Amino acid sequence: xxxxxxxxxxxxxxxxxxxxxxxxxxxxxxxxxxxxxxxxxxxxxxxxxxxxxxxxxxxxxxxxxxxxxxxxxxxxxxxxxxxxxxxxxxxxxxxxxxxxxxxxxxxxxxxxxxxxxxxxxxxxxxxxxxxxxxxxxxxxxxxxxxxxxxxxxxxxxxxxxxxxxxxxxxxxxxxxxxxxxxxxxxxxxxxxxxxxxxxxxxxxxxxxxxxxxxxxxxxxxxx
Numbered sequence: 670x671x672x673x674x675x676x677x678x679x680x681x682x683x684x685x686x687x688x689x690x691x692x693x694x695x696x697x698x699x700x701x702x703x704x705x706x707x708x709x710x711x712x713x714x715x716x717x718x719x720x721x722x723x724x725x726x727x728x729x730x731x732x733x734x735x736x737x738x739x740x741x742x743x744x745x746x747x748x749x750x751x752x753x754x755x756x757x758x759x760x761x762x763x764x765x766x767x768x769x770x771x772x773x774x775x776x777x778x779x780x781x782x783x784x785x786x787x788x789x790x791x792x793x794x795x796x797x798x799x800x801x802x803x804x805x806x807x808x809x810x811x812x813x814x815x816x817x818x819x820x821x822x823x824x825x826x827x828x829x830x831x832x833x834x835x836x837x838x839x840x841x842x843x844x845x846x847x848x849x850x851x852x853x854x855x856x857x858x859x860x861x862x863x864x865x866x867x868x869x870x871x872x873x874x875x876x877x878x879x880x881x882x883x884x885x886x887x888x889x890x891x892x
Contacts, residue, residue, distance in 0.1 A: 683728065683729055686729035686730070687711065687712075687715065687729045687732070689729075690711060690729055690730070690732065690733035690736075691704075691707060691708055691711055693733065694707045694710075694711060694733065694736060694737060694740065695707055697737070698740055698744070701740075701744050701749050701750065702740060702743075702744070706740075707736070707740065710736045710739050710740055710743075711732055711733065711736040712732075713736075714732040714733075714735040714736040714739065715728060715729065715732035717732075717735065717817070717818060718731055718732065718735075718817075731815055735817055738786055738823065739820055739822055739823060741826075742786070742820075742822045742823040742825070742826035742827075743822040743826070745826040746822055746825045746826050754781075754782065754783050754784050755783045755784070755828050755829070755881040755882075755883065756783070756784040756785070756786075756826060756827050756828050756829075757775060757783065757784070757785045757786075757827060757828065757829045757830075757831060757877065757881075758785070758786050758787070758788065758819070758823060758824060758827035758829070758830045758831065759771040759772050759775070759785065759786070759787040759788075759831045759833070760787070760788050760789065760790070760819055760830060760831065760832045760833065760835055760839050760840075761787075761789055761790075761832070761833040761834055761835055761854075762789055762790050762791050762834055762835050762838070762854070763789050763791060763792060763793035763816055763856070764787055764788050764789025764792045764793065764816040764817055764818075765789070765792075765793040765795065765796050765797045765800070765816050765856070766796075766797040766800045766854065766855035766856060766863075767833040767834070767850075767852050767854070767855065767866070767870065768787040768788070768789065768831075768833055769787060769796050769797070769800060769811050769814050769816075770800055770803070770804055770811065770855075770866075770867055770870050771785075771787070771831065771833075771850075771870050771873075771874055772785050772786070772787040772811070772814070773804050773809045773810075773811040773814075774809065774870060774871050774874040774875075775874050775877075775878070777809050777886070778874065778875065778878055778883075778885040778886055778887065779878060779883050779885070779886075780886050782883050782884070783878070783881060783883045786823055786827070787814075787817070788817055788818055788819030788820075788823065789816055789817070789818060789819070789835070790818075790819070790835040790838035790839060791838070792816035792817055792818050793816045794816065795815070795816065796811060796812070796814050796815065796816065797855055797856065797863075799855065799858060799859055799860045799863055800855050800860075800863055800867075802860040803855075803860045803863040803864055803867045804867065806860075806864075807867070807871075819839075819840060821840070824840045824842055824845070825842060825845075827845070828846065828881075829846045829847075829848065829877070829881070830845055830846065830847050830848070831847075831848050831849075831850055831877070832847065832848070832849050832850070833849070833850050833851075833852055834851075834852070834854060848877075850870075850873055852866055852869060852870065853866050
């Protein structure tokens with residue numbers, strides 16, 4: 670990337686992938702953020718995951734997705750983008766179970782009428798496989814998701830922050846609506862044991878959508 674310091678241990682393929690990602694982000698955020706800001710967010714997003722990653726092939730793609738989320742959040746915070754859609758952030762410790770299931774249900778029922786993100790105070794290496802299986806039973810695929818940290822701009826951009834067990838490690842910003850969902854941690858549980866947690870999360874997500882005046886997709890009638 671022009672004017673950027675690229676980690677020398679990156680393979681040529683990874684460097685090329687990051688340059689391509691930067692080009693896509695520049696196109697999508699044209700007129701909102703300049704090249705320097707986009708590259709800074711992309712490289713810092715890459716660094717968030719590079720340290721503990723075992724498989725590096727997908728790091729540029731993950732970094733691009735995370736940078737896109739962060740840039741979208743920053744655009745909301747700075748008033749450069751306001752689509753009027755309610756925005757919710759789901760936070761837990763590892764961002765591997767509860768918050769990922771909540772995100773899956775929220776996106777499934779809200780569709781394009783609301784925005785949801787998720788994060789963790791101590792992100793794990795991967796999404797809980799048993800949680801993925803439990804959600805698949807409901808026809809919702811969260812296997813493409815990945816644990817990620819929360820960042821200041823993402824928290825600041827959210828209208829509602831739902832916390833699940835991260836306690837004092839969860840970020841607190843004055844004037845933000847916070848709600849704690851007390852739920853068992855699915856870590857180490859089987860899909861069978863996770864089902865009651867999953868179903869309770871679904872119930873709470875549907876209730877939250879009602880509070881946000883977002884009609885869940887399954888209740889909508891065709892015109």
